[in-house]
Structure formats: C-alpha cells, structure tokens
Amino acid sequence: MRKKGFTVVELFIILGVFSVLISVAVPLWEKTSRDLQIARLLDAAAQGVLYVLGDARGNSVRQGTYVSRVSVVTDADGTPIHFASGVRRDEDGANKFYAISRWEIPQVLINTLYQPYVYDTISIDFEPAGKYYYIFGAWVKEESAHYTLLTDQASTTIRIYLTNQGTGTDAPQKVIRIVDGMPGVID
Amino acid sequence: MIELSVTIGVFAVFMLFFVSVFQVIIQSIQFNKQIAAKMYAETQLENAFAVIEREMQWGGSMSGNLARTTIQRPDGSTAALTAFGSGEFGEGSATATSDGQTMKLKYAQVEKGILRKFSSYNEYAALEWGDPEVGTIEEVFLDKYPSNPAAKVYFSYIGGAQSLYTGKEDYWPKNSAATATLWAFSVDSLAAASTATLTYWEPIEKLFKTSENTEATGLYHNRPELSDYLLTLAYQIPEYPPTFKGIDIGGSREYFGEVISKTTFWVEDGSKLKMSKYVPTAHGTITQTLFEPIKAATFTIHQDYVQLDLIYLIPDPANPGQEIEFQKQRKFWTLGAG
Numbered sequence: 001m002r003k004k005g006f007t008v009v010e011l012f013i014i015l016g017v018f019s020v021l022i023s024v025a026v027p028l029w030e031k032t033s034r035d036l037q038i039a040r041l042l043d044a045a046a047q048g049v050l051y052v053l054g055d056a057r058g059n060s061v062r063q064g065t066y067v068s069r070v071s072v073v074t075d076a077d078g079t080p081i082h083f084a085s086g087v088r089r090d091e092d093g094a095n096k097f098y099a100i101s102r103w104e105i106p107q108v109l110i111n112t113l114y115q116p117y118v119y120d121t122i123s124i125d126f127e128p129a130g131k132y133y134y135i136f137g138a139w140v141k142e143e144s145a146h147y148t149l150l151t152d153q154a155s156t157t158i159r160i161y162l163t164n165q166g167t168g169t170d171a172p173q174k175v176i177r178i179v180d181g182m183p184g185v186i187d
Numbered sequence: 188m189i190e191l192s193v194t195i196g197v198f199a200v201f202m203l204f205f206v207s208v209f210q211v212i213i214q215s216i217q218f219n220k221q222i223a224a225k226m227y228a229e230t231q232l233e234n235a236f237a238v239i240e241r242e243m244q245w246g247g248s249m250s251g252n253l254a255r256t257t258i259q260r261p262d263g264s265t266a267a268l269t270a271f272g273s274g275e276f277g278e279g280s281a282t283a284t285s286d287g288q289t290m291k292l293k294y295a296q297v298e299k300g301i302l303r304k305f306s307s308y309n310e311y312a313a314l315e316w317g318d319p320e321v322g323t324i325e326e327v328f329l330d331k332y333p334s335n336p337a338a339k340v341y342f343s344y345i346g347g348a349q350s351l352y353t354g355k356e357d358y359w360p361k362n363s364a365a366t367a368t369l370w371a372f373s374v375d376s377l378a379a380a381s382t383a384t385l386t387y388w389e390p391i392e393k394l395f396k397t398s399e400n401t402e403a404t405g406l407y408h409n410r411p412e413l414s415d416y417l418l419t420l421a422y423q424i425p426e427y428p429p430t431f432k433g434i435d436i437g438g439s440r441e442y443f444g445e446v447i448s449k450t451t452f453w454v455e456d457g458s459k460l461k462m463s464k465y466v467p468t469a470h471g472t473i474t475q476t477l478f479e480p481i482k483a484a485t486f487t488i489h490q491d492y493v494q495l496d497l498i499y500l501i502p503d504p505a506n507p508g509q510e511i512e513f514q515k516q517r518k519f520w521t522l523g524a525g
Contacts (some may be wrong), residue, residue: 010190010194039223040219043219043226047226047227057234057475058237058238058241061241061464137475138473138474138475179476180461180474182476182478184227184231
C-alpha cells in the first residue's frame with residue numbers, strides 16, 4: 001500500500017526552494033528598504049535646502065535686505081549644523097553671519113535588519129566651492145574682488161549626500177542646480 | 188499527481204504573492220518619487236509666488252504720479268520717464284498686460300535702508316583714475332564734474348571681497364578690510380542712454396579711483412573692471428542736491444529718495460515663468476527665472492487683484508520621458524491699483 005503525503009526528499013526540495021527564495025528576497029528587501037530610507041532622508045534634505053534657497057531669493061528682492069548669502073554653517077568643531085541664508089555684517093571689525101532662515105542639518109538614523117541602526121550625517125557641497133549670494137534675485141559668486149553673475153548653465157551645483165555612503169556620483173545623492181536664479185532638483 | 192498539483196498551486200500562489208509584493212514596492216518607489224517631485228515643484232512655486240507677491244504689494248504706490256513723472260535735469264530741461272507713462276500702463280494703473288502672457292507692474296517707494304551719503308568723504312584722500320595727483324574726493328569730483336555745482340556724490344555701500352553689509356550706517360570697510368567698490372551716478376543716470384560713473388575706493392591705501400565709460404550700465408557688467416555689483420538704487424533725500432536735479436512728480440515738487448521699479452513677469456517660450464526688474468534710477472535690469480517647467484501661464488488683471496493661472500509639469504516616474512500636469516491658480520492683491 002502506498003503511503004500518502006510528502007516524502008522527506010520532497011520536503012527538503014520544497015524547503016530548499018523556499019530557502020533560496022528567502023535568501024534572495026531578504027537582502028533585496030533590506031536593500032530596498034535601506035534605499036527608500038536614504039531616498040526619503042535625501043528628499044527631506046533637498047526640501048530643506050530648497051526652502052532656504054527660496055527664502056534667500058525672496059529676501060534678496062525685499063526692501064532692506066537685497067543681499068542674501070547662502071552658506072553651510074558649522075559649529076566650532078567644523079561640524080555642519082545649519083544650511084542657512086542671511087546677511088554678513090561687520091561687528092567690531094569682524095565679519096559675522098546672521099541667519100535669516102535656516103534648515104537644521106540632522107543626524108540621520110538608518111535602520112537595517114542586520115544592524116540595529118547606523119548613524120550618518122548629511123553633507124552639502126557647493127560645486128565649485130565658494131561663497132554664493134542672491135543679490136536682487138540674481139545668483140552670484142563672490143570672487144577675489146567682485147561678484148560674478150551666474151546665468152544659464154554656468155551655474156552652481158549643490159550636492160546633498162549622506163557622508164558615510166560615499167561621495168562619488170554613483171553614491172545616493174540629490175543634486176540641485178541653480179539656473180538663472182532658480183534652484184531645481186535635477187537628480 | 189494531486190501532490191504535484193498542490194505543490195504547483197502553492198508555489199504559484201507564493202510566486203504571485205512574491206511578485207505582488209515587489210510590484211507594490213516598485214509602485215511605492217515611483218509614487219514616492221512623484222510625491223517628492225511635486226513637493227519640490229510646490230516649494231519652488233510658493234517661492235515664485237512669494238516673489239511676485241512681494242513685488243505686487245508695492246503695486247499702486249505712487250502709480251498715478253509715476254504716469255506724470257518727468258525728469259528734471261540740472262539745466263532746467265525735463266524729460267518724460269516713458270517707461271512708466273500712461274501710454275503703457277494707463278494713468279492710475281499699476282499693472283498692464285497685453286495678451287496675458289506678460290504682466291508689467293510699476294511702483295515707487297521710499298528707500299532708506301541701503302542709501303547712504305558718504306558724509307565724511309572729505310576725510311579721505313583721493314587719487315584720480317590713472318592720475319597720480321592726490322586730492323580729496325570732493326576735489327576729484329569737482330575736477331571730474333566741473334558743471335556740477337555741488338560736487339557731492341551720493342552712493343551706498345556696494346560690496347567688496349570681504350565686506351557685505353546691509354541695513355546700517357556702518358557700511359564702510361574699516362582699514363583692515365579689502366577694497367570696496369562704490370558707485371556714483373552720473374548726471375544723466377535717468378536718461379535712457381546714460382553714461383555712468385563707477386568708482387573704486389581702497390580704504391587701506393586711502394585710494395579713490397574714478398573711471399568712466401560711455402556704455403549704458405546696469406546692475407552688473409561683463410567687463411572685468413566693471414564686474415562689480417551695483418546696490419545703489421536711488422538718492423537719499425539730501426542736505427546737498429544730487430548731481431541731477433530730481434524727479435518732478437505731479438508738476439510741483441522735486442523728489443528724491445525713491446526707488447522706482449518696473450517689474451515684468453512673462454512666459455518665455457511657453458515653458459518658463461520669468462521676471463525682470465528695471466530700475467531707472469540705476470538704469471539697470473535684473474532678470475531671473477521664477478519657475479520652470481510650465482506648460483502654460485496666464486495673467487488676468489482685475490480691479491483689485493491679478494490672477495495667475497498656471498499649469499506646471501513634473502516628470503512621470505512611471506513613464507520616463509513623459510510629464511504630469513498640475514494646475515495652480517493664485518490671486519495677488521493690488522489693493523485697488525490694478
């Protein structure tokens with residue numbers, strides 16, 4: 001009489017197939033989840049930077065301001081703490097930067113399956129590096145003795161990325177380019 | 188056979204579930220991208236609207252006067268300030284549009300925030316451009332503009348490598364600061380084809396340089412020696428008259444200390460919302476892109492407000508190369524000066 005049910009071999013085959021599927025799915029799931037987290041963090045960062053850039057442009061056509069510098073503000077240790085727009089003023093012979101609007105650069109936390117969490121920081125780089133301003137709504141770069149108007153494609157790239165996730169163009173990042181005064185997310 | 192069918196069935200259900208989960212994830216990623224793109228666009232749009240609103244809030248300021256404004260020159264002659272006349276705007280109107288694709292706005296406002304008179308200029312020695320003769324700034328300008336009886340120059344802080352200040356009297360770089368670049372108006376700075384005077388001041392060397400060119404000057408220049416920004420917009424109401432007699436408003440009085448602007452918003456190539464600001468007292472125009480990409484935009488002028496209808500575009504993550512349209516409408520109040 002033939003017994004009903006699965007044989008051990010069949011059971012192992014099924015378990016093997018399931019194991020293979022799970023071993024493929026879990027890392028993919030983790031990568032997808034991690035990518036989504038990073039994408040959300042970078043989206044939020046880009047949104048914060050856009051807000052500051054927009055406010056700087058708005059203030060630069062406002063009576064009494066006209067000039068807004070945008071800058072990454074660091075603490076005494078050089079750690080970035082704000083992306084800010086504001087004015088620079090002379091006080092007692094020293095230049096001081098006063099923020100009018102700012103976005104606080106957060107410490108970010110990435111959860112994964114294998115590691116409970118990973119701390120990272122958001123880096124914001126101007127390319128080319130330099131000091132940038134809105135003057136009457138126009139985007140300019142400070143040169144050695146004057147300001148250069150940046151129009152059309154001769155503009156500035158602001159690269160936003162997670163510091164510990166790589167800095168190359170393949171690393172996860174958001175890129176903002178300012179063309180004719182308007183900042184736009186291009187990547 | 189039954190076992191095989193059951194196994195295949197279970198496996199098929201599992202695969203269906205597996206594929207569905209990934210489909211949901213992919214759709215979620217695409218939707219996230221779409222939401223992010225829409226948020227970026229909305230942020231930029233609100234910023235653009237804020238810029239328009241800030242301009243519009245001045246609309247109507249001295250609107251009627253601007254339509255009748257003439258320029259008075261030192262010799263007593265007058266000229267029309269045509270960019271603001273009734274021919275373009277209609278007397279009493281602050282806004283104008285011909286086809287809904289362009290909307291112009293004019294206004295004048297008292298400006299004191301950035302205008303400063305270099306009241307202690309006589310304290311500084313001066314050196315004329317290319318001339319080793321040293322004199323005071325006043326002497327240099329008297330030499331440069333012998334027909335100018337006052338020979339007083341009014342300018343605001345302009346900026347320099349290490350100096351960028353706004354809003355206070357202490358604009359002038361200290362001796363430790365780098366070169367500051369200053370601007371002074373020429374006699375005909377309000378005329379359409381004006382000459383202008385760009386000045387440089389080096390506080391460390393107490394050097395004051397003056398150069399002239401016959402080109403129409405604006406807020407920025409391409410020539411290296413003129414590549415600095417002009418922040419001066421108008422004249423402070425002075426103890427001393429400026430180099431041109433002033434603006435006659437309403438045929439009665441001379442008036443100084445106004446910023447006069449003509450701002451134009453327009454749709455360029457059907458894809459960009461742009462803005463330019465013409466400042467006749469500086470004879471300069473700045474232009475910027477307020478928002479792109481758009482599909483269409485229309486300005487409609489009403490009595491109390493200007494309405495902007497706009498269709499903007501964001502990329503469609505699910506269909507590369509295609510775009511998703513969103514409509515936006517905003518009213519900008521002009522407080523009866525439309």
